[in-house]
Amino acid sequence: MIRVIESSGTAAENMAIDEAIMKHVFMGRSQPTLRLYSWNPSTVSIGYFQSIKAEVDTEKCKELGINIIRRQTGGGAVFHDHEITYSFIIPKELIEGDTLQVYEKISRPIIKSLNDIGIEAEFAPINDIIVNGKKISGCAQTVKDGVVLQHGTILLSVDVDKMFSCLKVPDEKMKDKIIKNVKERVTSVSDFVDVDANLIRKIKDLVIDNFSKEFGNDAFKEDLSETEDIMKKKLIIEKYDTENWNYQR
């Protein structure tokens, strides 16, 4: 069985929920879980190995009321604004393959869902989903205590100029060129279909259905358990809302 949770939260909440679920899956107290969520407020998340000061204009984020969070997973900086974010948490023993193969397998339901609404998406190793060579979805993965967490985005629309008001570039002199380059390499659902509340619901339902089919289980909707919720709150206070965590690199 796959548990499905839909939620919206702050950056720290979103990261803490996933870690709490991972720990409960490890303990055998929770089923594999698919979570579809959004960020309130908009957030910049950085990969575990990224330097926050090199990647993020923290003052600008503060000015705009944008959260900043370091993920458990590697990969690059992501501006979470108008998107569907997913996380999938499952014991590693239930997915065969090496790391790169697992990236591809967990990306399949996302790709299928986009295909189902007429968007010809395909997997591009290491961790991207592309349409006509342009990135529409990225993801990142970690494995802890034999439990896989893969989380990623489906871009509904993207404002590259807004993104780069919060993110730094390697070379300020090249910023215009870099932004132009990103605009050429990134696409979103709104480039193909009109995005409204009905479509968003349709995509979510397709993602749930395709995850169920891919991993051979029925899906059921349920909230976090009481102990998951307690652990989530502890993780927010002790980890994800702290400078120790977010500014460690």
Added chain:
Amino acid sequence: MEYSIISKTPKGKLFRLELDYSNKIDSIKISGDFFIYPEESIWSIEKELVGVKMDDFIETFNSYVENNNVELIGITSEALYEAIKKEVEK
């Protein structure tokens, strides 16, 4: 002498190095959008590289990775070495 280095690996992942190097590594910080499993290995790898001369960089890095079952995706010791060498030899 302190160095700030930015480079990309052949697979396109970006990395940054904050390095203090005279004739050996006095301190090193490796950051970027790559993946390392387990993630916490990065701290041990950096610690392992302190005191190392450039000639021993790749071997030291790779030995740690092999002996500790570390998986690298989007980053290699060779790419780091080449980026440091290019900067240090300027």
